Amino acid sequence: MTPFDISINAAVALLGIFALLIVASGVWFGLKQRHPDRDYTELKLRIRTWWVIVILFGLALALPPIFAICLLGFVSFLAFKEYITLIPTRRADHRVLFWAYLTIPAQYYWAADGWYGMFIIFIPVYAFLLLPARMVLIGETEGFIRAAGTLHWGLMTTVFSLSHMAYLLALPASGNPAAGGDGLLLYLLLLTQLNDVAQYVWGKTFGRHKVVPKVSPKKTVEGLLGGIVTTAVVAVVAAPFLTPLDRIESLIAGLLIGITGFLGDISVSAVKRDLGIKDSSNILPGHGGILDRVDSLTFTAPLFFHFVYYLHY
């Protein structure tokens, strides 16, 4: 027995991700040597931040699940805080916002506890009804529907959606003999982030036709398709090691993550465009804010979770 609590397959996948990062750092170094006149600071910062994220998550996953669940809860907190900072709020709602923050530890507690019924309705039903009710009791009606609507959108994306990652860790180990909850979470994170990078690289290399120029002018059809195909291929290859999915199921999971990751990405872009800002904060050098990094996950986490949950639990 070791103090570590992670399956062999998940540990190997983590090592594989480290290998990918070493390759990325090598590519950066090579580019810098070949074009000493160009500025690769942004790329350097981006890769360095990836190192920090992967080391933190790797450590949390290697320890008992409560560590990773707390780390994910903290990510939700940071994302929700960025969202609250960006949206206009009413002075009258000060205490409502305080209650909204308290849903984060509660939601992650339901996940850690494996209390599925509560986990799945707490924010969509209880928070959805009670937070606006608290607003009504304060009595300010000017801007009520917008205040209630924007607050709930933030809770649904940054807390409810993202907390599905934590619930993956609470699923019974028997559902995924290959690698347990760690394996499913790694699979989701690897594919979602790889999809982001792949769409960016394909788009940068072959991109010509814009998909949604009004929301995100840099997104192209070529980038989108290239990313989805790349993600689907890796999904099929990695599935036997990390998930209970068979070949057809993993192909669908790859397509699901590829397509909905894109939708999550542009949804957060639309929010930022609506509010007239570029990055949600500057906490992750080279990336922007937490919200910029988890944008795709706000869609892929719940959708992948329910896909696997329906088929295998």
Add this chain to the structure above:
Amino acid sequence: MPPMISILQRLFMILVVRPLVLVVLGLNIRNRERLPRQGPAIIVANHNSHIDTFVLMSLFPLAVLRRLRPVAAADYFLRNRYLAWFTLNIMHMIPIERVRPGRSVDPLRDCAAALERGEILLVFPEGSRGESEALAKFKGGVARLKEQFPEVPVVPIYMQGLGRVLPKGEFTLVPVIVDVFLGEALAWPGSRGAFTAAMEQAVIGLAEAAPQRKPL
């Protein structure tokens, strides 16, 4: 000052103030390099919440902690002995009489002495927290100090978001990322009135350059 207090203050900064300001809230700092590295100096900032002082103190390295002197209203912060002990020792504040006492006593005497010792004053020239996220008229004390110490740099700072974190009259804290924008040290324009106006203009200028939030 006994070293015990200094240790307590340091612990308070490391265990309470910094986690609160840097993790629970989070700062978005612009032009950090304009922060004076050592005293004597005067920092002037807008005032919305009790957390303002914590934010300003968190900008500086722990090495200069003991030289940071927030200037605060005596009538408010010395109103009972426990608060007074905390204010004078842990926050290491310089209390100032908002209501002018007898003409014989200079209310800025302690501030001037602190500058002579090479300390860094943290001043809120609005004199009060006032309305959430609104700027009140600046008072003239800093101009009188600048006239007396023309070599001491006066650096304006605009903070945005703290009125949402803990507005006057609220007890619950709502985490919001705080913008901290630093201006350039202000030159002496020749008169106290003009200096106060320039100081106010500098903070308003920083506020106008800040990202504007769309109204709901």
